[in-house]
Amino acid sequence: MAENDRMAELRAAVLQELPRLDFVLGYARGFDPLHATPITVRNEKDAGRLIFDPTCVQNLATSLYALRGKRIGLVVKGCDSRSVVELMQEKLVDRENLVIFGLPCDGVLDLAKVRTVVDIARVRGAEFTGGEVRLLLPEGEKVLPRRDVLADKCLRCRYPNPLVADHMIGEKIEPQGAEDTYADLDGFEKLGMQERFDFWKRQMSRCIRCYACRNACPLCVCKHVCLADSRDPHWLTSEATLQEKWLFQVMHALHLAGRCTECGECQRSCPMGIPILLLKRKMNRELKEVFNYEAGVDPEAVPPLHTFQMEEDKIKDRGQLW
Amino acid sequence: MVARFLATENLSAQAAAWARDYRLLAPVREGQAVVYRPWANNMHPFLGRPPTASPKEALLPQTENLLSFTYRKDHEDLTRTEVFLAEPVPSEPTVVLGLRPCDARGRKLLDRVFLERGVVDPLYEKRRKNTLFITVACERMENTCFCHWTGGGPTSEEGSDVLLFAVAGGYAAKALTGAGEKLIAALPEAGPAAQEELAAKLATPAEPGPAPDLRQAPQRFLEAFDDMDFWMDESARCLSCGVCTYLCPTCSCFNITDENSGMKGKRLRTWDTCMSAQYTLEGSGHNPRVSRAHRLRNRVGHKFCYHPREFPAPGGEGAQPEFSCTGCGRCIKSCPVSVDIRRIVLDLLEKGERP
Amino acid sequence: MSLNPYMPSLATIIETFDETPDIKTFRVVLNDEAAMRAFRFEPGQVAQLSVFGTGESTFVICSPPTRMDYLQFSVMRVGELTHRLHTLREGDPIGLRGPLGNHFDHQGMKGKDIIFVGGGLGLAPLRTLLLYMLDNRADYGAITLIYGGRTPEHLCFKGELAEWAARGDMRVELTVDNPDKLWSHRTGVVPAVLTDLGVSPQNAVAVTCGPPIMIRFTIQALAKLGFTDEQIVTTLERRMKCGVGLCGRCNIGGKFVCVDGPVFTQAQLKELPQEF
Amino acid sequence: MPDMGRDFRIIGFLCNWCSYGGADAAGVARFSQPTDLRIIRVPCSGRVDPMFVAKALLSGADGVLVSGCHPRDCHYSEGNFYARRRLEMLRRFLPILGVDEGRFEYVWVSASEGSRWRDMVTKFTEKIHDLGPMPRMMEPARTLCSLEGMLGQSLAQPDMASGAALVLPDWDKPAGSVLTPADIAGMGAEPGAKEGGNG
Numbered sequence A: 001m002a003e004n005d006r007m008a009e010l011r012a013a014v015l016q017e018l019p020r021l022d023f024v025l026g027y028a029r030g031f032d033p034l035h036a037t038p039i040t041v042r043n044e045k046d047a048g049r050l051i052f053d054p055t056c057v058q059n060l061a062t063s064l065y066a067l068r069g070k071r072i073g074l075v076v077k078g079c080d081s082r083s084v085v086e087l088m089q090e091k092l093v094d095r096e097n098l099v100i101f102g103l104p105c106d107g108v109l110d111l112a113k114v115r116t117v118v119d120i121a122r123v124r125g126a127e128f129t130g131g132e133v134r135l136l137l138p139e140g141e142k143v144l145p146r147r148d149v150l151a152d153k154c155l156r157c158r159y160p161n162p163l164v165a166d167h168m169i170g171e172k173i174e175p176q177g178a179e180d181t182y183a184d185l186d187g188f189e190k191l192g193m194q195e196r197f198d199f200w201k202r203q204m205s206r207c208i209r210c211y212a213c214r215n216a217c218p219l220c221v222c223k224h225v226c227l228a229d230s231r232d233p234h235w236l237t238s239e240a241t242l243q244e245k246w247l248f249q250v251m252h253a254l255h256l257a258g259r260c261t262e263c264g265e266c267q268r269s270c271p272m273g274i275p276i277l278l279l280k281r282k283m284n285r286e287l288k289e290v291f292n293y294e295a296g297v298d299p300e301a302v303p304p305l306h307t308f309q310m311e312e313d314k315i316k317d318r319g320q321l322w
Numbered sequence B: 001m002v003a004r005f006l007a008t009e010n011l012s013a014q015a016a017a018w019a020r021d022y023r024l025l026a027p028v029r030e031g032q033a034v035v036y037r038p039w040a041n042n043m044h045p046f047l048g049r050p051p052t053a054s055p056k057e058a059l060l061p062q063t064e065n066l067l068s069f070t071y072r073k074d075h076e077d078l079t080r081t082e083v084f085l086a087e088p089v090p091s092e093p094t095v096v097l098g099l100r101p102c103d104a105r106g107r108k109l110l111d112r113v114f115l116e117r118g119v120v121d122p123l124y125e126k127r128r129k130n131t132l133f134i135t136v137a138c139e140r141m142e143n144t145c146f147c148h149w150t151g152g153g154p155t156s157e158e159g160s161d162v163l164l165f166a167v168a169g170g171y172a173a174k175a176l177t178g179a180g181e182k183l184i185a186a187l188p189e190a191g192p193a194a195q196e197e198l199a200a201k202l203a204t205p206a207e208p209g210p211a212p213d214l215r216q217a218p219q220r221f222l223e224a225f226d227d228m229d230f231w232m233d234e235s236a237r238c239l240s241c242g243v244c245t246y247l248c249p250t251c252s253c254f255n256i257t258d259e260n261s262g263m264k265g266k267r268l269r270t271w272d273t274c275m276s277a278q279y280t281l282e283g284s285g286h287n288p289r290v291s292r293a294h295r296l297r298n299r300v301g302h303k304f305c306y307h308p309r310e311f312p313a314p315g316g317e318g319a320q321p322e323f324s325c326t327g328c329g330r331c332i333k334s335c336p337v338s339v340d341i342r343r344i345v346l347d348l349l350e351k352g353e354r355p
Numbered sequence C: 001m002s003l004n005p006y007m008p009s010l011a012t013i014i015e016t017f018d019e020t021p022d023i024k025t026f027r028v029v030l031n032d033e034a035a036m037r038a039f040r041f042e043p044g045q046v047a048q049l050s051v052f053g054t055g056e057s058t059f060v061i062c063s064p065p066t067r068m069d070y071l072q073f074s075v076m077r078v079g080e081l082t083h084r085l086h087t088l089r090e091g092d093p094i095g096l097r098g099p100l101g102n103h104f105d106h107q108g109m110k111g112k113d114i115i116f117v118g119g120g121l122g123l124a125p126l127r128t129l130l131l132y133m134l135d136n137r138a139d140y141g142a143i144t145l146i147y148g149g150r151t152p153e154h155l156c157f158k159g160e161l162a163e164w165a166a167r168g169d170m171r172v173e174l175t176v177d178n179p180d181k182l183w184s185h186r187t188g189v190v191p192a193v194l195t196d197l198g199v200s201p202q203n204a205v206a207v208t209c210g211p212p213i214m215i216r217f218t219i220q221a222l223a224k225l226g227f228t229d230e231q232i233v234t235t236l237e238r239r240m241k242c243g244v245g246l247c248g249r250c251n252i253g254g255k256f257v258c259v260d261g262p263v264f265t266q267a268q269l270k271e272l273p274q275e276f
Numbered sequence D: 001m002p003d004m005g006r007d008f009r010i011i012g013f014l015c016n017w018c019s020y021g022g023a024d025a026a027g028v029a030r031f032s033q034p035t036d037l038r039i040i041r042v043p044c045s046g047r048v049d050p051m052f053v054a055k056a057l058l059s060g061a062d063g064v065l066v067s068g069c070h071p072r073d074c075h076y077s078e079g080n081f082y083a084r085r086r087l088e089m090l091r092r093f094l095p096i097l098g099v100d101e102g103r104f105e106y107v108w109v110s111a112s113e114g115s116r117w118r119d120m121v122t123k124f125t126e127k128i129h130d131l132g133p134m135p136r137m138m139e140p141a142r143t144l145c146s147l148e149g150m151l152g153q154s155l156a157q158p159d160m161a162s163g164a165a166l167v168l169p170d171w172d173k174p175a176g177s178v179l180t181p182a183d184i185a186g187m188g189a190e191p192g193a194k195e196g197g198n199g
Helices: A002-020 A044-048 A078-089 A111-117 A183-188 A193-204 A242-255 A265-269 A277-291 B008-021 B101-116 B122-130 B178-183 B192-203 B217-224 B228-235 B243-247 B292-310 B341-353 C033-038 C080-086 C120-135 C158-166 C190-197 C212-224 C266-271 D019-028 D050-058 D079-097 D114-131
Strands: A023-029 A036-041 A072-076 A098-102 A125-129 A132-137 A140-145 B004-007 B023-030 B033-038 B063-073 B081-086 B094-099 B131-136 B162-167 B170-175 B254-261 B264-271 C009-020 C023-030 C046-051 C055-060 C071-076 C093-100 C113-119 C143-149 C171-176 C204-209 C232-235 C263-265 D010-015 D037-042 D063-068 D104-108
Touching (some): A002 A023, A036 A044, A072 A078, A078 A098, A242 D079, A265 A277, A277 D079, B170 B192, B217 B292, B217 B341, C023 C033, C023 C080, C071 C080, C113 C120, C120 C158, C143 C190, C171 C190, C212 C232, C232 C266, D019 D037, D019 D114, D104 D114
Parallel strands (some): A023 A072, A072 A098, C143 C171, D010 D037
Antiparallel strands (some): A125 A132, A132 A140, B023 B033, B063 B264, C009 C023, C009 C093, C046 C055, C232 C263
């Protein structure tokens, strides 16, 4: 029931704000019980379609920059709010044209994980209660421990409550995750250099250059004037070779240095399942170590690569090393 | 025609045998994806799920060489150059294993573009003649599948050379063309049990369920063409990425670009996507499809209006038209934001019925 | 010649000259003399010019099929390829693929009065038809050219404009938005001149080409003068790549500008989904 | 100068005001230096986009050396301060790509430090020779890497990463059967995937 109350509260808040807005971006049920899809809410009927549950994986802040100039409302989870904060830090969003409906979130599904235990195409219904995910299949109900199918980012989530919101809908949630241990990175870095290189070679050989990773990224604001598509300068050729595919991923990671909030949309959007978030996590780990900085947490903070100190605490003078 | 039998444990060996005579593209599992790979030793073909991408790559590679050029300086006058052109090398005979009936039907729709509409594309034509499809019939529909909406079905034979049906212990292989027959000639005949199972499967094919009447779709699309609010709402979630078009078995748009280094270079044909703003961006800066709404409208329109209005309905006048969509559902399944082209088409039909 | 429709014929630039600060004219011949002699096209057809290493782009062949010493193209410097093209000189090699697309229905225009309405580089496709008609002058009725540009400097084919005006068998009306001190012709936009002249639709065809905004107002002005949609002919522009109806991008509804166009009557355009 | 065998390809991005002058000074003084380095002059080390380095390394260079004015000596006052932060992050980032961080270095050399420049170039070149040629994307993979158990669960490929049991609606196997990582290894180049796991 509490869930119904929360949706009622969200709808009421949306309807209250709608007269001042062009529309509200929220979630509705997608083509099956495990998929949500973003919708534009313009009226009461649309508002009736709003949902919020662990299938609401998309980061709606991705549309913010393209919708600049419009007055819109945005439904955000804790992690999504970090993208909004980062956009505010970079002055890429007009806060006064934006009404944020913040929903504390206790984790979203990673369908890749669900897929390893059930064939998601056969799921007829899904219910999310406490620590469980109950899936209705033709042969009966299948109950999964929630932690087993949550996205990795949720397992280490320290910001379940939106950091900016005009309407906070529902009870705040205690963060589950402790400090990020980067166990995945540690695991990967046990590999030698050549093995790592070969790992990426194999992964990137699946890439189809659809640029879903780029277009799903809330901070890739260049979109169709991206350097990847530019003929002058000609960073990338149009050949579908590993070289070009790989250089794009490197470019994406470098252009997100100090900006990426690890919403994970790049990796989630990849139709070929290439683990590209790892690259961004590496950069973030190093940024944390050198600058004790985390992107998208403080709207007033200056991103570390936009500034400098005359004497850097943690950067050694390379010339003296050898 | 006698059905042949391919035992599961012989699948790799048989694939290796095909790979001796052809370039074999076989589906393998890699992480969450099932991808076509050129055959290599120790590969395990995986036929358990439809491959993540369509087999279009076999007929229309993501990039291919249209021509090569070389500049040569005139030694008498170094400001003068001459240019020499070379044609691309012809394609090698290819077998694609493990595609689905919807993918095989895609071949027919690609033929429409590259062979039948006007100018014949010689590169496609050569590949088309050189490529054989060993298709796996579907046992069941996924919730993104809608092949039966667009004239196909889980066991549709259109476009395939060999159709494999899962039976106990392996596959019953049915040749559909002469070339397909040669491919499976070395396989043993299916035993009585397998024959029986195949007969039963053919007699009672997987029931895809009812399909909506899409005969009005082209007309409804044109009626809704100028309703930008409708398209804006349908496309607001769209990221303008290329997932839908690159995975699609029928999307065939391409770009042509020159890549050169020094005095040499290539003119390449590369898959392009109508979802990208650059697709129609003119040199002057004018763009006839400036928003996501315009671009999504074009994709839906091409598949459900422009193509069916250009080609006759297979069932004759008044029958369901031929859509440029085989209902494989990849654009739905892999869309990061779950844009559902079925929903858009149904919305068009519903919209048309409202007074 | 290759059967590969993507394979250009090698050609050489034999002459270039500036029309305006950003428009240059190129005269081109095919390297293969026999192919050049055998080259046939109709007024209004286009060709793809290649600068190998940069790319390919579509331009109307603005010389008429009645004058085959060379093929002429007038190119405005806007994008990557046209920038590169503008750096080329006499003797430089290029590629040429064509003729492509449809053409003006000059047969159907026989015996009629022809009104050409052009703006800026929009005169290029009109020029090929105009010259064709002048070379077959007896076949056509009265010919009028109404041509405008931003300033006198921005008018193309200036030398020819004077020649045509001096001919006794056609009428030339020039106009600019911003005249200079030496300007002796009209001032104002092209559609206004059209209305001023009160051109009669009686047994006439209007052929118009220019910037999209000019075309739009010209068509409105023509309609007011009583021209039917079938009497108004225009040409369209789209981003094109293959030029043979395969690559997909230049579609307007089910029509491809590169094969079904670039020449359309207003009646045909009205049949298409409105996506310009 | 030691003989280091064949030349490698090393790209140097040198700022116009200090390091290019330093390299010039080394040349004028006729110091003997390795010949692997190809110098590209940039207005300031702050001009060096980390992508320059990445593109060079991925397109054929075996090493990249960036050199600018000493901190506080930048001709544009602040360029090298920004460069320092960017290049340091790049240096720390490269290993995740499988590129040894030793292949990239950034140093500060003034116009008067000809002999220091010579030392830098010599040491860096020796280091690149020690590392050998940079691996190339276009070459076939050199290692057979077992992915099983090596990666955390987090790579959105739980089946690959943890070797966890994978139940698939799979006709290759009877319903409900378990697919092992060996089934998944897929590409021919990966016979190293171990059997079993916790499946």
